[in-house]
Amino acid sequence: MVSTHPAGVQHTGSQYLPQKRSANANISPNQELLPVTAKVNSHDVLEIGGCDITTLVQQFGSPLYILDEATLRLACQQYRDAFQKYYQGESQVLYASKAWNCLAVCAIAASEGLGIDVASGGELYTALQAGVNPEKIYLHNNNKSRDELIFAIESGCTIVVDNWYELHTLVEIVETANTGYVNPRLLLRLTPGIECHTHEYIRTGQLDSKFGFDPNQLEELFTFISKQTALNCVGLHAHIGSQIFERQPHRDLAGVMVQWLKAAAKHGLELTELNVGGGLGIRYVESDDPPSIEEWVKAICEVIQAACATENLPLPKLLCEPGRSLIATACVTAYTIGSSKVIPEVRTYVAVDGGMSDNPRPITYQSVYRAVIANKIAAPITQTVTIAGKHCESGDILIKNAQLPETEPGDILVVMGTGAYNYSMASNYNRLTKPAAVLVANSEANLILQRETYQDLIRQDCLPERLKV
Incomplete structure (x- = not known):
């Protein structure tokens, strides 16, 4: 297939390597396509964390998830340090661990x-075991079971209450x-009624949402x-969605939540924590332009501090819960x-x-990704192909129109x-x-997740005696 690049311009996978956006700016991991340690080694092979991908x-075999520790730590540090820099009160960053x-x-x-935001008893158990x-630790979920609530209480974590059923x-x-x-300890999750431009399945702040009190x-x-002496309600929570590039919805959210604090104070509730959620997007493709971690934090802090000053309210402990912007690029x-299959004049x-079993996002959300050939990272890009998974689904497509050098098995x-x-x-x-x-x-x-085996696949299977041959 003919390359889509301009004649005379040689593009290679090296164009995706991390780089500062400006001379005075540090690398913000969520604005990069590859982990911050990515480079081309002397053999023209992609290297991450000092390790040759091939x-x-x-x-370890393939498919293989390769997590760069330096990138993850840098993102954690940038969130933590930005709150310390821009917020005059106490703060706590939580990792939204549903991401991984x-x-x-x-x-x-x-x-x-960082603290850990968990969304189930299983995620809570994992965090505790870690x-x-x-x-x-803060436990979310719109339909927590009684057992999960008891587990949370016994563990001593904070429960983010989502609805009346759960509260009762x-x-x-x-x-x-x-x-x-x-x-x-409880936070109350409220639906802020704020729309943002992202996929409808990952918008959570609009009024028509399964999450939160109206x-x-x-x-x-x-x-x-105010009448429940057996409960220790310490704050409020809201979240407007995920993979968001706009700053204004988060500014709006911060302002709305301070008004909620004011309303709570009128009922004699001294709420000391405000969790503004997460949602900062990352750069999946070249055209994506998310704010840096520091820019996002600064905007939130400025609005909260200004609104509290206007309403003569003490600064709450400010929490946020990023997930994707901490872990995705890492x-x-x-x-x-x-x-491979060539369909002349088609693709x-x-x-x-x-494929879709290790990355369900393209078939679920129509998500887009970029790819390179690790062992040909410096080779010129000469073709546009569709990357297909191996599952028995026509929709099992990881990337459409991937621009790559000539590939071979x-x-x-x-x-x-x-x-x-x-x-x-x-x-x-x-x-x-x-x-x-x-x-x-x-x-x-270091191995952090073992590859499953065929024996793992049938470990939970039960075969009744009458069916055995």
Whole structure:
């Protein structure tokens, strides 16, 4: 297939390497396509964290999630340091671990001073097993089970209450239990009614959302909470969505939440925490232009401080819960190329050894990605192809119109920005085994997730005696 690049201009995969946006600006990981340690080594092979990608595939197999520790730590540090720089009150950054929850990732985030936002009992258990202080864990979910609520209370984490059913269940648990459940810490999640430009499945702030109390119920909600001596309501939470580039919706959200604090104070509620959610986007393709981490934090802090000053309210402890902008760019997925199919005058398909089971975002959200050939990173781009997965689904397409050098079976394709919602949403569709994941740093690779085996696939299967042959 003919290249789409202008004649006489030689493009290679090297164009995706990290670079500062300006001479006076630090690299913000969410504005890059590849991890910050990515470079081309002396053999013209892509290297991340000092590790040759082709060597990693030889050692650990493919598909393979490759997580760059330096990029993840840098993003954590930039969030933490920006709040300390721009916010005059106390602050706490939480990692929204639904993006990728595993022991190693939770441990890294916690070691940088971040708390952990969890969305289930399983994510809570993982964070605790990783050694995270439960006082820095916040449990979300729009339909928490009774067992999850009890687990959260017993662990000592904070519960972000989403609805009346959950609130009444908590009251019942605390008032009727004989196990000493006393004053669990709560935040109340409210729906702010703020629209933002992102995929409809990842917008959460509009009024027509399954999440949060309706703001029209504020009076009833605050009246109820003020009478519950068994509950320790410490603050409010809201979230408007994910993969957002606009600054204004977050400024609007901050202003609205300060008004909620004012309303709570009128009911005698001294709420001391304000969680503005997350949602900062990342650069998946060249045309994406998200704000830097520091720019996003600065905008939030300025609005909160100005609104509190106007309303003569003390500054609350300010929390946020980024996920994608912390972890996505830190990871790439390496695949081995297999078959190809050329349809003259239509397209060329190039197939890899994974697909929708390790990255369901393209088929679910029509998400777009960029890719390079790790072992031909410096080769000129000469063709436009469609990267197909190996599943029995016509829609199992990872990337349309991928611009690559000439490919052949055995080449290593690297898809960028796969740290968020790839492993965490992975499946065993067609009974494919889930990939391994390695953490790379200082030229060393450590396994953080073992590759599943065929035996793992049937581990939970039960075969009744009458069906055995």
